[in-house]
Amino acid sequence: MAIGEQNAALFVEDVSVKLGESLVLSDITFQVRPYSLLGVVGPNGGGKSTLFNAIAGIYKLNTGRVLVYGQPPDKARGKIAYVPQREDVNWRFPLTAKDVVALGRSRKIGWLRRASKNDTEIVQASLKRVGMWEERESLINELSGGQRQRVFVARALAQEADILLLDEAFSGVDVASQEGLVTVLRALRDDGKTILMATHDLTNMAERFDEVLAINHHVCAFGSPETAFTPEVLEELYGAHGVVFGNGGGDHS
Secondary structure, three states, X not given: OOOOOOOOOEEEEEEEEEEOOEEEEEEEEEEEOOOOEEXXXXXXXXXXXXXXXXXXXXXXOOEXXXXXXXXXXXXXXXXXXXXXXXXXOOOOOOOEHHHHHHHHHHXXXXXXXXXXXXXXXXXXXXXXXXXXXXXXXXXXXXXXXXXXXXXXXXXXXXXXXXXXXXXXXXXXXXXXXXXXXXXXXXXXHHOOOEEEEEEOOOOOHHHHOOEEEEEOOOEEEEEOHHHHOOHHHHHHHHOOOHHHHHHHHOOOO
């Protein structure tokens, strides 16, 4: 059932994006309810990262529109925090977990303003919400993949955004750490955040996400994990081997 552009946390309608001469996204339409956890799945090169960049206002739309709580992205700055697939962290520089999260405050308040007591408290609260306060003085390049992802989520939280976009947050993260991260994300959803996470992993989708968006340059399916992954959708996403892949590693049987 349609939510409507004024009631949706995120309203995407007929969005197309060209990069150079390539049409990467074609007529993408979906709506995300407030306080939900959405999985975005699809093959490599299928447009997941491009979609997130379009939602965040980084890429220009060739057609269509995006509304964030009823506003276009350029008027909704601060409502979206984007954790890209490749983080812009200098891994050779001795940044602690707390330093990385504090960068989220710098992006919000500006580089030239000194951190206030409120900024410090927000950094502390963000680290605690993802279970990384005890590791606050650990160097980011010494943390495990799962711990790093938690720190990057904390940095997004420090921006006080309503919507979090996480691009391939499971990349380089073991299964146990994935489940721990999902627990963190579900708690954040319950606290009022709306979260979109791009992933290749179809394991336990029904337990992890409220809804899924399957894209391969266009929308192949959108809805509950239990109903989205039909054999036809899996084949559209991953080719003829997709049905076997879905049966072996996903929710569909």
